[in-house]
Amino acid sequence: MATMMGDEQATARRDALAERLFEAVMGAMDVQSIYLGDQLGLYKTLIAGGSQTAAQLAQRTGTHQRYIREWLEQQAATGILEAEEGAAGDGTDAAEARRFTLSPEHAEVLIDRDSLSSLAGLLRLAVGVSQTLQPVLQAYTTGAGVPYPDFGVDTREGIAEMNRPMFLHLLGQDWLPSIPALHARLQADPPARVLDAGCGTGWSSIAIARAYPNAVVHGFDADEASIATARANAAAADLGDRLTFAVRDASRPGIAGRFDLVTAFETVHDMGRPVAALAWMRDLLNETGVVLVADERVAETFTAPADPIDRLNYGFSALHCLPATIAESDEAATGTVMRPSILRRYATDAGFASVEVAPVEHDFWRFYVLRP
Numbered sequence: 001m002a003t004m005m006g007d008e009q010a011t012a013r014r015d016a017l018a019e020r021l022f023e024a025v026m027g028a029m030d031v032q033s034i035y036l037g038d039q040l041g042l043y044k045t046l047i048a049g050g051s052q053t054a055a056q057l058a059q060r061t062g063t064h065q066r067y068i069r070e071w072l073e074q075q076a077a078t079g080i081l082e083a084e085e086g087a088a089g090d091g092t093d094a095a096e097a098r099r100f101t102l103s104p105e106h107a108e109v110l111i112d113r114d115s116l117s118s119l120a121g122l123l124r125l126a127v128g129v130s131q132t133l134q135p136v137l138q139a140y141t142t143g144a145g146v147p148y149p150d151f152g153v154d155t156r157e158g159i160a161e162m163n164r165p166m167f168l169h170l171l172g173q174d175w176l177p178s179i180p181a182l183h184a185r186l187q188a189d190p191p192a193r194v195l196d197a198g199c200g201t202g203w204s205s206i207a208i209a210r211a212y213p214n215a216v217v218h219g220f221d222a223d224e225a226s227i228a229t230a231r232a233n234a235a236a237a238d239l240g241d242r243l244t245f246a247v248r249d250a251s252r253p254g255i256a257g258r259f260d261l262v263t264a265f266e267t268v269h270d271m272g273r274p275v276a277a278l279a280w281m282r283d284l285l286n287e288t289g290v291v292l293v294a295d296e297r298v299a300e301t302f303t304a305p306a307d308p309i310d311r312l313n314y315g316f317s318a319l320h321c322l323p324a325t326i327a328e329s330d331e332a333a334t335g336t337v338m339r340p341s342i343l344r345r346y347a348t349d350a351g352f353a354s355v356e357v358a359p360v361e362h363d364f365w366r367f368y369v370l371r372p
């Protein structure tokens with residue numbers, strides 16, 4: 001009987017994993033086919049032009065009709081688009097007459113880069129990290145890293161697009177105002193000086209400069225391509241010389257002067273020498289200045305199986321953040337799953353007297369205020 005139960009449990013366990021991974025493969029196909037629709041402008045054209053056939057969509061996007069028909073049918077089969085049968089005849093068969101529609105609700109999730117409900121960046125990031133699997137595969141045996149620039153434009157822009165709506169809608173409107181003394185300082189005279197470390201393509205710096213018209217903001221990142229994009233984004237945002245960007249390494253930034261606020265959004269875990277970087281940030285604070293670190297809201301301790309936040313972050317860590325960080329230095333090799341205790345240890349080693357978790361409500365990030 002016990003053996004029977006054991007056999008049944010073993011079968012159920014095997015089948016549950018097989019079923020889960022089968023679903024995951026279909027999910028991976030969705031993610032990759034969504035990438036085609038996004039990059040080729042297919043969703044944009046569908047939402048702008050309403051119901052259309054494969055021939056119309058191909059003609060409007062400069063793509064090949066046979067491929068577009070397959071993509072449209074796949075998208076409808078997987079429930080992203082809606083399909084309706086058209087009138088076949090006069091040399092038009094059913095497949096050619098079929099019309100496809102994208103709902104505004106699905107368009108918001110797929111392509112609206114301003115919406116807090118958008119998954120465009122996360123989806124693009126998932127494709128981006130899969131493009132670098134071969135070098136990562138080698139790194140697992142050599143122990144070497146894979147430099148951040150090697151992860152390419154889809155990883156870089158995927159991260160930027162994932163975080164941009166939050167910065168533009170929440171950073172100046174919700175996150176910083178929930179730390180009243182800091183919010184007041186950013187509004188006051190003389191103009192507050194803000195340093196945004198590891199700013200990527202600059203959306204957090206732009207959001208701060210927009211929300212606080214007095215503040216002077218300098219963003220920096222070690223990645224040259226990110227800073228080139230940040231400069232272009234800043235020029236389009238038209239914020240004048242209150243907002244500047246430079247390529248710098250956080251562990252030796254070579255910055256002079258004193259700052260009221262140093263921010264580090266989703267970047268401390270990516271830094272090869274996090275203690276040196278935090279020590280620099282500390283040295284750059286003025287008498288009332290603070291460092292604000294926002295990093296992944298992972299669990300306090302390791303659990304397995306883990307909740308979705310830890311699962312997602314372990315995924316990005318194993319595929320991207322850890323190899324990119326090791327390429328800088330294997331000194332800390334933090335990985336994306338930076339537990340609060342690890343950040344506290346780094347901050348203490350960097351000379352901070354206090355580390356406080358700020359009362360910012362956020363599903364994915366935890367906010368830490370570091371004081372010297």
Ligand SMILES: C[S@@+](CC[C@H](N)C(=O)[O-])C[C@H]1O[C@@H](n2cnc3c(N)ncnc32)[C@H](O)[C@@H]1O
Binds near residue numbers: 163
């Ligand atoms: C996950 S991205 C976050 C970018 C941006 N802060 C955001 O929230 O969208 C991490 C960033 O850290 C930067 N980074 C990693 N190590 C760095 C270092 N030593 N100095 C400066 N930037 C670094 C990377 O180039 C990358 O842009």
